[in-house]
Amino acid sequence: MRIKKVxxxxxxxxxxDSGDYFGxxxxxxxxxxxxDSWRIKVGGSIVSLIGGARGVIIPHQFVKAISDIFIINKxxxxxxxxxxxxxxxxxxx
Numbered sequence: 392m393r394i395k396k397v398x399x400x401x402x403x404x405x406x407x408d409s410g411d412y413f414g415x416x417x418x419x420x421x422x423x424x425x426x427d428s429w430r431i432k433v434g435g436s437i438v439s440l441i442g443g444a445r446g447v448i449i450p451h452q453f454v455k456a457i458s459d460i461f462i463i464n465k466x467x468x469x470x471x472x473x474x475x476x477x478x479x480x481x482x483x484x
Contacts, residue, residue, distance in 0.1 A: 395457065397426070405431050416461060417446065426451045429461075440461040 397430030398421045418430040428450045466478040 400457060400461070403457075403459070403461055405463060407465040408462055409465050412463075412464065414446070420448065429454065441442055468479075 403416045412435045414431045414433040417432045420428040453464045456462040
């Protein structure tokens with residue numbers, strides 16, 4: 392098992408377990424020095440599937456693999472009505 396620093400995975404491409412490009416890691420959310428979730432800047436055609444949001448928070452338990460890419464469980468994708476969807480447009484200005 393290869394251990395990585397959180398800073399090493401920022402900007403890493405994220406794919407679903409079905410092979411669809413999802414976006415890039417922007418930030419890790421920590422609780423008591425443990426990774427709780429990941430903030431992902433959504434890219435590609437996934438934006439339209441989640442209601443046009445620019446980013447989402449995915450709980451760490453839905454991450455299947457971390458290496459040169461992230462692989463997340465497709466069931467982790469929030470529906471457009473869920474509160475975990477964030478609009479990062481303010482962050483991009």
